[in-house]
Amino acid sequence: MHKLKSIMPLVLATAWLSVAAAGANKKATQSHEADRAIVGSKADALWRHPDDIASRNLFYGPGGKEHQPHGPFTFVKEDLDGTNPKFVVKDPDGMKWKVKLGQEARPETAASRMMWAAGYFADEDYLVPILRVRDMPSRLKRGQQFINPDGSMNDARLKREPEDEKKVGGWRWRNAPFVGTREFNGLRVMMALINNWDLKDTNNAIRERLGPSGSDLRYLLSDLGASFGTARRDWPVIIAKGCLDSYRQSKFIVDATPYYVNFAVPGRPSIKIMVNPRSYFGRTRFRWIGRHIPREDARWMGQLLARLSPEQIRDAFRAAGYGPGEVEGFAMIVENRIAQLKAL
Secondary structure: OHHHHHHHHHHHHHHHHHHHHHHHHHHHHHHHHHHHHHHHHHHHHOEOOOOOHHHOOOOOHHHOHHHOOOOOEEEEEEEOOOOOOEEEEEOOOOOEEEEEOOOOHHHHHHHHHHHHHOOEOOOOEEEEEEEOEEOOOOOOOOOHHHEOOOOOEEEEEEEEEOOOEEEEEOOOOOOOOOOOOHHHHHHHHHHHHOOOOOOOHHHEEEEEEEEOOEEEEEEEEOOOOOOOOOOOOOOOHHHHOOOHHHHHHOOOEEEEOOOEEEEOOOOOOOHHHHHOHHHHHHHHOOHHHHOOEEHHHHHHHHHHHOOOOHHHHHHHHHOOOOOHHHHHHHHHHHHHHHHHHHOO
16 A cells, blocks of 8 residues: 555656647647648649649640740840850840750750649740851850851750749758648659759749739749759760760669658769869768658659650650650650659
């Protein structure tokens, strides 16, 4: 009896702590669910359900046939941001277009269409096989090697820059307002699908689109040029971006557990990049983007993309100026990767 009396306070204290802990856990769960609801409500700034995915025209992309560029074009100014040569031109209607030359022009055009097909915001990109521009300077600071003796340029990517849309900021992968949502994880899957290894935060943009009912914020990747090549930054650049052989030889899914999937993109940079230690270690920090992605979210993206027809997928690469053999090669790899996702 004495022993019972001596342990009763301990029993009562334990019981009280259990009740308190249960209450705290319930509040924490409710708080977490509330946070998820708030985050989920912001996901429409990143992704919107593509109800018409099976009928979307991937040859013309998000801008459609009606927005495709038409000349004559007039030089406005050179753009020295980023690593690829760019400049701005204006068409007869006063619409401004940002021209990108070099290795990224074709893969970026195809990538913009795949992103748009999946429901993500993407730039209105078009590839112009032969571009001529009036009032070009006698020499560009960057990209002069891409200008032919007659002043024309081959395979130029033109990005439409409408007046009712402006960049209002950037966003970071680590602290995006929709981290943890299915839509955010789907974006991570898309990076692996298209082998976009250049995931620096500086490539992320927040755009404001003005409309009759007010402004509309859109989170997107403003640079998709490092796609459809290797799974990591490599050298020479010709194998790292828009290279069918590299895309074919790269890994997609590294491993999968019953709950999570790890992708190869973005991979650790090639040892050749160690000549620039800051770039090498800086890019290594982004490897988490392709890791530990919920299996159900990866499967969800595969099921969504599986609604695309073989013709739609091939149109994305035709729009990028690839020849028949490359179109078929890229498309077959994309189809195989979609099948892997759907089977998870």
